[in-house]
Amino acid sequence: MRPPVIGITLDYEENGGYSKMPWYALRENYCSSVSTFGGIPLPLPHEVALVDHYLGMIDGLVVTGGAFDVNPALYGETTQHETVKVKDRRTRFEYGMVQGAIHRNIPILGICGGQQLLNVVLGGTLIQHIPDTVKHPLEHEQKNPRTEPGHEVRIAANTLLSRIVGHETIAVNSAHHQAVASPAPGSIVNATAPDGVIEGIEFSGHPFCLGVQWHPEYFVTDADRKIMDAFVQAAAKKAA
Numbered sequence: 425m426r427p428p429v430i431g432i433t434l435d436y437e438e439n440g441g442y443s444k445m446p447w448y449a450l451r452e453n454y455c456s457s458v459s460t461f462g463g464i465p466l467p468l469p470h471e472v473a474l475v476d477h478y479l480g481m482i483d484g485l486v487v488t489g490g491a492f493d494v495n496p497a498l499y500g501e502t503t504q505h506e507t508v509k510v511k512d513r514r515t516r517f518e519y520g521m522v523q524g525a526i527h528r529n530i531p532i533l534g535i536c537g538g539q540q541l542l543n544v545v546l547g548g549t550l551i552q553h554i555p556d557t558v559k560h561p562l563e564h565e566q567k568n569p570r571t572e573p574g575h576e577v578r579i580a581a582n583t584l585l586s587r588i589v590g591h592e593t594i595a596v597n598s599a600h601h602q603a604v605a606s607p608a609p610g611s612i613v614n615a616t617a618p619d620g621v622i623e624g625i626e627f628s629g630h631p632f633c634l635g636v637q638w639h640p641e642y643f644v645t646d647a648d649r650k651i652m653d654a655f656v657q658a659a660a661k662k663a664a
Contacts, residue, residue, distance in 0.1 A: 430483065433470075434488070450488070461652055485521055492511045492514070531655060532630070545608075563598070565599055566597065
């Protein structure tokens, strides 16, 4: 059985920082967390015209996070919060990849902003800025390092996520100012923070379609390792 090929979406900047010209970026641990469990990481440039070709090459899809937001127009909002930063080309590409992966039953793992996009693609909505919407919110953009947990989440019983992690609560790192508002039709909320913010969703009509609001690629806890392992093994079944 060949190792599964895992497509991983890249971040994108117009200029500044690393280069005066437009550039892609991806943290190393997105790739190493896949290869640790036998997957072959394949970073995906935002070539919208090549979505179908990419989908024909991969056995699993990781939709990564980043310091940007899904355009509110995509979930029916007519106003945009002042904190919202969009990257429309990246979102068009990731939107197409998620749609195609759902259609082809390719395993999907949406991480942080990737979970938010997953919810929007499936027909759900987002909270544009947690501090303006949630009463007495936790610090979801934690000040301590991402290699440490920021808060705990409660895992819903009888879900894919609960079967993977085997715990009712787990500690997670946290780096987001948005979250799921209305879960998409057909989705299941599998994790919530103590302040009620939705921290995880999954799609019941798909073999493995999981979104988590935290960053399991850091391996902060053993539960994170189990999530990455389960995802890669689902992709291996697709590759078989």
